[in-house]
Amino acid sequence: MNRIENKICYPAAGLSLIELMIAIAISSFLMLGLTATFKNSSDAQRALERSSQLIENGRYAVNLLYEDLRHAGYFGHFFKTGTAPAAFPNPCETGSLANLEDAMAMPLQGYAAPSLAGYPTITSTPSTCTSTLLANSNLSLGSDVLVMRRADTDVFTGSPNTNEVYIQSNSRTANLMYGNSSANVPANSADNDSTANLMKFPSKTGNTTVADTRKFRVHVYFVAPCSMGSGLNDVCQGADDDIPTLKRLELTSNGTSTIMDVVPLVEGIEYMKFEYGIDTTPTTVNDVTGQQGDGIPDTYVTTPTVAQWPMVVSVKVHLLARSPEATTGYSDAKQYTLAGTTIAAANDEFKRHVFSSEIRLMNMGGRREIPE
Numbered sequence: 001m002n003r004i005e006n007k008i009c010y011p012a013a014g015l016s017l018i019e020l021m022i023a024i025a026i027s028s029f030l031m032l033g034l035t036a037t038f039k040n041s042s043d044a045q046r047a048l049e050r051s052s053q054l055i056e057n058g059r060y061a062v063n064l065l066y067e068d069l070r071h072a073g074y075f076g077h078f079f080k081t082g083t084a085p086a087a088f089p090n091p092c093e094t095g096s097l098a099n100l101e102d103a104m105a106m107p108l109q110g111y112a113a114p115s116l117a118g119y120p121t122i123t124s125t126p127s128t129c130t131s132t133l134l135a136n137s138n139l140s141l142g143s144d145v146l147v148m149r150r151a152d153t154d155v156f157t158g159s160p161n162t163n164e165v166y167i168q169s170n171s172r173t174a175n176l177m178y179g180n181s182s183a184n185v186p187a188n189s190a191d192n193d194s195t196a197n198l199m200k201f202p203s204k205t206g207n208t209t210v211a212d213t214r215k216f217r218v219h220v221y222f223v224a225p226c227s228m229g230s231g232l233n234d235v236c237q238g239a240d241d242d243i244p245t246l247k248r249l250e251l252t253s254n255g256t257s258t259i260m261d262v263v264p265l266v267e268g269i270e271y272m273k274f275e276y277g278i279d280t281t282p283t284t285v286n287d288v289t290g291q292q293g294d295g296i297p298d299t300y301v302t303t304p305t306v307a308q309w310p311m312v313v314s315v316k317v318h319l320l321a322r323s324p325e326a327t328t329g330y331s332d333a334k335q336y337t338l339a340g341t342t343i344a345a346a347n348d349e350f351k352r353h354v355f356s357s358e359i360r361l362m363n364m365g366g367r368r369e370i371p372e
Contacts, residue, residue, distance in 0.1 A: 050323040058321035058355040061266040073107030073363035074150045078169035081105045084310040091147040092129040094258040097176045109147045112303045116142035138235045143223035143272045151214040164253040165216040218251035223272050234262040244270045270320045273339035275300045277314035295369035313365035316358045322350040
């Protein structure tokens with residue numbers, strides 16, 4: 001007997017065109033959402049990195065000035081720096097040890113910009129600074145210039161570099177010398193110095209007594225309109241980048257000659273302003289210190305006179321730093337105040353922050369402190 005079986009046939013499994021279009025639409029919305037989330041996250045990360053670099057650069061710049069200013073006027077064992085000159089020493093002096101020695105009586109000197117639209121007037125004879133290194137093309141409008149002189153805190157070791165400037169000092173005398181690997185040799189065992197870290201005083205003094213030798217430093221801080229200058233001595237030119245940068249001139253040697261070398265320090269520093277604490281009281285000369293004052297600032301000024309510079313015992317540093325890169329969609333329309341000067345932002349996309357610090361000049365102020 002034959003059995004007839006009835007079978008039901010079902011259509012093959014799959015998606016209809018409408019279902020496929022709905023799936024694609026949902027996937028597209030999800031993809032757009034994920035893309036937007038990723039973009040926002042990336043933008044936030046980049047903005048955070050720019051803000052972090054802004055803060056890091058500003059703090060680093062203040063720290064550089066802090067460490068250098070705290071040692072301004074340090075000349076080894078030498079305590080008294082003599083009578084300050086009647087006029088500003090040449091901040092770019094390289095050719096005269098006598099002029100450098102005279103300038104030690106003014107460990108700190110500065111030049112204030114007259115306005116945000118002006119350059120500081122820098123005096124120098126000869127005009128090495130104003131004609132080349134610190135010409136207006138290499139300075140940012142509205143920023144001050146600061147000159148600082150000191151010796152290294154570490155005793156010099158090894159053979160001296162040719163025409164590098166060194167200082168030897170005791171508590172009463174200080175002498176500067178140009179390095180010469182054959183003439184000013186390190187001390188040997190005959191000088192009763194086993195460390196061989198010392199040099200003899202220059203022969204011009206007729207003194208063969210050894211003393212601690214240190215490198216002599218002159219640092220000139222300024223804000224340049226570019227990070228890397230393409231001109232002679234790295235001076236900024238019109239076609240260079242427009243990243244304002246804290247730089248300094250350093251007294252050094254190129255191996256054959258004594259020079260002032262331009263050294264970039266921190267990018268993004270737009271303005272640098274200073275206030276100087278002047279020690280004016282008591283007005284009588286103390287028998288112990290041999291100076292007026294007591295090492296405590298009595299007033300702050302932005303433009304000390306030549307006679308007031310030896311009285312400076314503290315410095316207020318004010319920096320306006322901007323982020324290294326622009327932030328799309330951000331507009332800075334704020335106003336910033338530095339040393340009593342109000343600076344309006346350029347309504348651009350750069351974030352900015354003010355960094356300030358009051359720095360005690362340990363050596364300049366310490367010489368004026370009255371012992372109890």
